[in-house]
Amino acid sequence: MRKSSQVTQSKIAKLLGISTVTVSKALRNHPDISPETIQRVKRLANELGYTPDLIARALSSRRSNIIGVVLPEIDHTFFAGVMKGIYSVAEENHYQIVLTVSREDDQREVENLQTLAAMRVDGILISISQKTQDVQIFRKIRERKIPVVFFDRIPDDNGFSSVVVNDREAAFQAVQYALDQGFTRIVHLGGLQHISIARDRAAGYWDALHAAGMKENDGCVIPCGFSEEDGYLAFKQMMQTQPRADAVFTVNDPVAIGVYDAAKETGLRIPEDIGVIGFSDNIISRYLSPPLTTISQPAQEIGRRSVLLLLEALQRPDRQSPRQEVVPARLIVRESCLSKKRMETTGS
Amino acid sequence: MRKSSQVTQSKIAKLLGISTVTVSKALRNHPDISPETIQRVKRLANELGYTPDLIARALSSRRSNIIGVVLPEIDHTFFAGVMKGIYSVAEENHYQIVLTVSREDDQREVENLQTLAAMRVDGILISISQKTQDVQIFRKIRERKIPVVFFDRIPDDNGFSSVVVNDREAAFQAVQYALDQGFTRIVHLGGLQHISIARDRAAGYWDALHAAGMKENDGCVIPCGFSEEDGYLAFKQMMQTQPRADAVFTVNDPVAIGVYDAAKETGLRIPEDIGVIGFSDNIISRYLSPPLTTISQPAQEIGRRSVLLLLEALQRPDRQSPRQEVVPARLIVRESCLSKKRMETTGS
DNA sequence: AGCGTTTACTTTAACGATGACTTTTGATTA
DNA sequence: TAATCAAAAGTCATCGTTAAAGTAAACGCT
Numbered sequence: 001m002r003k004s005s006q007v008t009q010s011k012i013a014k015l016l017g018i019s020t021v022t023v024s025k026a027l028r029n030h031p032d033i034s035p036e037t038i039q040r041v042k043r044l045a046n047e048l049g050y051t052p053d054l055i056a057r058a059l060s061s062r063r064s065n066i067i068g069v070v071l072p073e074i075d076h077t078f079f080a081g082v083m084k085g086i087y088s089v090a091e092e093n094h095y096q097i098v099l100t101v102s103r104e105d106d107q108r109e110v111e112n113l114q115t116l117a118a119m120r121v122d123g124i125l126i127s128i129s130q131k132t133q134d135v136q137i138f139r140k141i142r143e144r145k146i147p148v149v150f151f152d153r154i155p156d157d158n159g160f161s162s163v164v165v166n167d168r169e170a171a172f173q174a175v176q177y178a179l180d181q182g183f184t185r186i187v188h189l190g191g192l193q194h195i196s197i198a199r200d201r202a203a204g205y206w207d208a209l210h211a212a213g214m215k216e217n218d219g220c221v222i223p224c225g226f227s228e229e230d231g232y233l234a235f236k237q238m239m240q241t242q243p244r245a246d247a248v249f250t251v252n253d254p255v256a257i258g259v260y261d262a263a264k265e266t267g268l269r270i271p272e273d274i275g276v277i278g279f280s281d282n283i284i285s286r287y288l289s290p291p292l293t294t295i296s297q298p299a300q301e302i303g304r305r306s307v308l309l310l311l312e313a314l315q316r317p318d319r320q321s322p323r324q325e326v327v328p329a330r331l332i333v334r335e336s337c338l339s340k341k342r343m344e345t346t347g348s
Numbered sequence: 349m350r351k352s353s354q355v356t357q358s359k360i361a362k363l364l365g366i367s368t369v370t371v372s373k374a375l376r377n378h379p380d381i382s383p384e385t386i387q388r389v390k391r392l393a394n395e396l397g398y399t400p401d402l403i404a405r406a407l408s409s410r411r412s413n414i415i416g417v418v419l420p421e422i423d424h425t426f427f428a429g430v431m432k433g434i435y436s437v438a439e440e441n442h443y444q445i446v447l448t449v450s451r452e453d454d455q456r457e458v459e460n461l462q463t464l465a466a467m468r469v470d471g472i473l474i475s476i477s478q479k480t481q482d483v484q485i486f487r488k489i490r491e492r493k494i495p496v497v498f499f500d501r502i503p504d505d506n507g508f509s510s511v512v513v514n515d516r517e518a519a520f521q522a523v524q525y526a527l528d529q530g531f532t533r534i535v536h537l538g539g540l541q542h543i544s545i546a547r548d549r550a551a552g553y554w555d556a557l558h559a560a561g562m563k564e565n566d567g568c569v570i571p572c573g574f575s576e577e578d579g580y581l582a583f584k585q586m587m588q589t590q591p592r593a594d595a596v597f598t599v600n601d602p603v604a605i606g607v608y609d610a611a612k613e614t615g616l617r618i619p620e621d622i623g624v625i626g627f628s629d630n631i632i633s634r635y636l637s638p639p640l641t642t643i644s645q646p647a648q649e650i651g652r653r654s655v656l657l658l659l660e661a662l663q664r665p666d667r668q669s670p671r672q673e674v675v676p677a678r679l680i681v682r683e684s685c686l687s688k689k690r691m692e693t694t695g696s
Numbered sequence: 697a698g699c700g701t702t703t704a705c706t707t708t709a710a711c712g713a714t715g716a717c718t719t720t721t722g723a724t725t726a
Numbered sequence: 727t728a729a730t731c732a733a734a735a736g737t738c739a740t741c742g743t744t745a746a747a748g749t750a751a752a753c754g755c756t
Contacts, residue, residue, distance in 0.1 A: 006492075008712060019736050025713060036736060049488075054466045055412060055713035059741050060404045075432050080423035087422065087449050096463065098414075098446050101435050115444065118402045143556075144354075257635075287605075289637045356742060369708050372744060382704060404742035407711050700755090707748070712741105719736070726729075 001081065016040060027052070060119060068116030069099045070109060070126040072153070078299050079127070082151065085303025093311060095122070106131040113137055120221045123147040123310045128155060130226065132194055147313035151306045154196050158309040161313065161322040163306045167197050170295045170329040171204025172211075174277045175249055177293075179212050181339045183247035183275045189234045189259070190221040191251035195293065198223075198251055201279060205249060220245075225254065231258025239266065247275030247337060248285060253282035256292055256336075275337035291334035301327050355398045364388060375577060377402070378438055391495065406468060415658065416464030417447045418474040420501070421636065425630045426647050430499065433651025434473065439538045441659060443470070454479040461485055471495040471658045478505060478540055486689070495661035499654040502544050509670040515545050518643045518677040519552025520559075522625045523597055525641075525679060527560050529687045531595035531623045537568040537582045537607070539599035545601055546571075549627060553597060568593075572603065579606025585613065595623030595685060601630035604684075623685035638683035645677045 009023040016023075018037070026033045026041035031162045044050075058064040067090055073080050083099070090097050098121060100112035108220055109129050109327075114137075116124055124146055136156045141148055142160075150162040178186050191198030199273055202221050209219045220242055224234035231250060235258060238245060250256040256278035260270065268274050278285060278294035285292040313320065357375070358422055361368040366385070374381045374389035381389075392398075406412040414460075415438055419427050431447070438445050442685045446469060448460035457477050464472055472494055489496055490508075498510040525535050536553045539546030550569050555566045568590055572582035579598060583606065584592060598604040604626035616622050618638055624657065626633060627644035633640040660669065 006712090010712075020712085021714075021737080022735060024712095025735090028714095032734060037711085037734080050465045051462060052713050053407075053468065054463075055403055055406045055468050056741095057714075059401075060713040060715080060745090062714095062741070064403060074435065075425070075428040077423070080428055084423050084449075096448070096467065098444055100444070101432075114399060116403075118399045119444065120401065120403045207637055284632050284635050287632050287635050289635075293548050354742090358742075368742085368745075370705060372742095373705090376744095380704060385704080401742050404711090405744075407713090408745080409742090410711075410744095454738040571704080698756095700753105702753070703751085704748100705749085705751105708746090710745080711743090713737105715740085717730105717736105717738085719734105721734085722732095724740075 006053075007045075007048045007248070008053070009050075012041060012048065012050060014042050018046060043252040060122075064120045064122055065094060066096045066119065066121045067307065068097055068119065068121035068124045069097055070112045070116070070124065070128075071099065071101050072104050072127055072129045074099075074101050074226050077284075078152075078280050078297065081299025082127075082303035082306075085300035085305075086307050087303075088098055088300075089304050089307040089311075093307075095307075095311075097146075102129045104129045104131065106134070110137050113141055116146055117141060117146060117183030119284070121146065123149070123307050123314055125151060125152050125310060127150050127153045129153075130195060133194065145317065147310055147317075149306050149310045149313070151302050152197065156196065160323070160325065161309050163302050163309060163325045163327065164197070165297050165302070165329040166326050167200035167209065167329070168204040170331070171201040171249070171279070172207045173204075173277065175205050175291075176211070176335070177210035178247050178249065178275055178277055178337055179208065181337055183337070186247040186249055186275075187238055187245045187247045188219065188221045189228055189231060189238070189248055189250045189255050190223050191255075193221075193223055201251055215283070226252055226254060228254045228258040228261070232262045233258070235259045245274070247271075247277070249277045250279060251278045253278040253285050253292065253294055256294070257282075257284065258289070260288060260292075270336050271338050277337050281332060284348055286334065288336070290336050290338075292332045293337045294332055295329045296332045297329045298327055299339050325345065350598075350642050354401075355393075355396045357398075360389060360392050360396065360398060364392060379643070384457055394631070410468075412468045412470055413442060414444045414446055414467065414469045415655065416461075416467065416469035416472045417445055418460045418464070418472065418476075419447065419449050419450050420450050420475055420477045422447075425632075426500075426628050426645065430475075430651035430654075433633070433648035435651075436648075436653050437652050437655040437659075441655075443655075450477045452477045452479065454482070458485050461489055465489060465492055469494065469495070471662055473497050473499060473654050473658060475499050475501045477501075481542065491622060493665065495658055495665075497654050497658045497661070499650050500545065504544065504670070507670055509657050509672070511650050511657060511673045511675065512545070512649070513645050513677040514674050515548035515677070516555065518551040519549040519597070519627070520555045520677070521552075521679050522627070522641075523553050523556035523561070525681070526595050526597065526623055526625055527556065529623065529685055531685070533590070533593045533602045534567065534595045534623075535586055535590050535593045536569045537573050537579060537596055537603050539574055539603075541569075541571055545633040548625075548646055549599055572599070574600055574602060576602045576609070579603030580610045582605070582665040583607045589610065591623070592694055595619075597625045598627060598679060601626040601633050601642055602627045603638065603640070605630075605632065605636070606638075608636060618684050619686050627658025629680060634682065636684070637688075641682045641685045642680055643677045644680045646675055649675050 010020045013020040013023045023041050026038045089275045102109035106129050110249050135155050150160055190202045222234050224230040233240050256276055270276050282295035285294050357371040360369045362370045371389050374386045450457035454477050483503050498508055502510040538550045570582050572578040604624055618624050626640050629642050629644035633642050
């Protein structure tokens with residue numbers, strides 16, 4: 001025989017001489033129950049310190065009020081910002097968050113998704129790992145009637161709802177700004193090209209070059225990872241293969257930081273010898289010297305919108321067409337890519 | 349009638365002509381079941397794509413395999429690091445994490461704890477909010493037989509297990525270093541003194557002054573919040589009340605960053621005019637100019653140890669004495685508090 | 697043969713709550 | 727007056743899984 005000292009609905013029911021269902025309904029202000037009974041139940045529940053058992057409720061009602069989240073990494077400024085947005089909206093709507101981390105590993109990502117499904121989360125928010133190629137698992141989740149919303153890093157299959165930044169356009173602006181400042185041999189350290197955001201940013205880069213009347217061989221995209229280390233290495237590589245480069249546009253800020261390190265080591269001054277523009281506005285960026293010109297992504301806003309999109313899908317479970325939302329990123333001009341022209345003219 | 353397309357144990361049972369309990373046991377490799385049956389069950393489970401329903405399991409077994417976490421803030425480097433450590437150990441032990449955020453509000457903190465208890469988490473990890481004074485809620489949680497481990501910011505009541513950094517000692521080292529470098533009028537921007545870590549760091553500060561033969565009026569602790577903004581304001585205040593100060597030791601790095609801003613604004617050079625030492629080694633700190641001398645706290649290690657302590661408590665639920673663990677922090681010397689003596693002598 | 701022990705299952709009851717349906721009571725209406 | 731209806735409960739079944747206890751056959755041992 002299992003015994004439990006917990007205060008349950010049936011204890012309250014017994015004490016008041018009513019049925020457990022009445023208690024359940026009373027606690028939820030169900031119209032079936034008279035105001036007086038509701039009062040009596042709630043008062044006693046309060047006195048006894050009753051708390052609903054959310055697990056039991058979830059099993060019975062088939063709604064867990066939990067949203068599952070899968071993140072590639074947890075200690076990245078951008079994702080931390082997204083999470084902040086996610087939490088604020090989730091809290092307002094009385095949802096709890098179960099956060100899992102794939103650590104950029106597609107296998108772990110699959111496991112995370114399976115666990116979340118097994119926990120019966122009501123919906124899932126995910127930004128996919130660097131390695132993710134296979135979309136199967138997402139289809140399976142959808143078959144299970146669990147709505148999924150992707151954010152920032154989305155799969156190629158566009159049959160899903162998603163919230164992204166206007167990467168291409170923002171990249172275009174960044175590169176155009178560099179051109180305006182008089183830089184002419186701009187190289188793009190471009191991330192892994194099978195990731196949507198990396199492709200989009202590279203596309204924006206080419207857009208800007210083309211718009212300026214430049215051709216394929218006036219530009220160069222060097223693929224690399226997304227970390228400082230990767231940026232450091234890619235920049236070193238670039239100095240070998242593209243010695244005439246006068247500016248770099250990086251796929252994200254950590255890579256730009258790697259570039260700072262490599263440049264410092266080589267004795268190159270920023271922006272006098274080499275201009276740098278990043279992407280994502282890491283908190284660090286404004287404290288670098290020189291402060292990094294970069295693209296600011298509204299991380300919290302992305303998180304907030306993702307939850308809202310998911311909540312909408314939860315409200316009407318009939319299949320609805322997926323929706324893609326785009327939130328605007330914008331260029332933050334600081335000092336790492338300041339006018340070459342002006343510097344030269346004022347300098348000599 | 350509710351229908352469900354989910355694959356459950358009873359479906360498998362029906363198909364194989366055995367009882368659901370046999371299926372349940374087979375899937376868990378229970379010795380009651382013959383190897384062949386186990387095989388048959390597992391194979392079919394696999395074919396059908398069975399996944400256990402963790403909610404149902406939790407209800408029945410009275411273990412959720414979930415650890416609840418309450419954090420004051422999510423987008424702080426330190427906490428992000430702690431979370432990384434928490435996740436790695438939790439994952440290894442097949443626990444999921446439900447993370448809630450108090451946003452430094454004690455009321456929200458209470459709600460978070462109640463929700464976690466209602467979710468029947470197996471245990472709770474918490475770093476308390478700035479405002480938290482009342483310990484009642486923690487007692488209640490303990491009465492519910494949910495083990496709690498505090499980390500970093502712990503309550504005064506030391507009847508609980510906790511993982512902290514040797515704040516006092518580390519602060520001592522930091523201040524001693526400043527003294528060694530020739531700074532003599534060191535002010536401490538000291539955080540809210542009802543928070544354990546702030547008190548400990550202040551104590552270490554005084555220890556160092558006393559060890560150097562200084563008295564109460566050779567030092568000064570200015571209380572402030574924990575944000576950049578707070579540091580900025582506190583420093584401005586300090587310049588009014590303590591105009592002769594030649595160094596500041598701050599309760600954490602964000603406050604130090606506020607000091608940087610204020611100093612820059614006032615035209616004070618670091619470390620020539622004013623030395624600065626922080627606490628917590630924010631990622632930003634090494635990118636500041638000058639790079640900030642600070643105390644490095646092993647955030648991931650704290651997270652890891654906290655989970656381990658909790659897991660231990662979960663293994664033997666008989667009441668055991670609480671345990672306090674201390675992990676060492678250490679001084680990272682950079683350039684924000686370099687030798688005044690040497691600078692002066694080489695300078696003139 | 698008789699008795700205890702294994703082996704491999706099955707049966708029965710939860711776990712705590714909720715959805716769907718039914719019943720009771722009294723008031724309202726045709 | 728009988729039929730109708732709404733309010734305020736109650737009953738029953740179920741969510742999917744597991745703990746505890748029960749059972750039947752096979753085995754081993756004296």
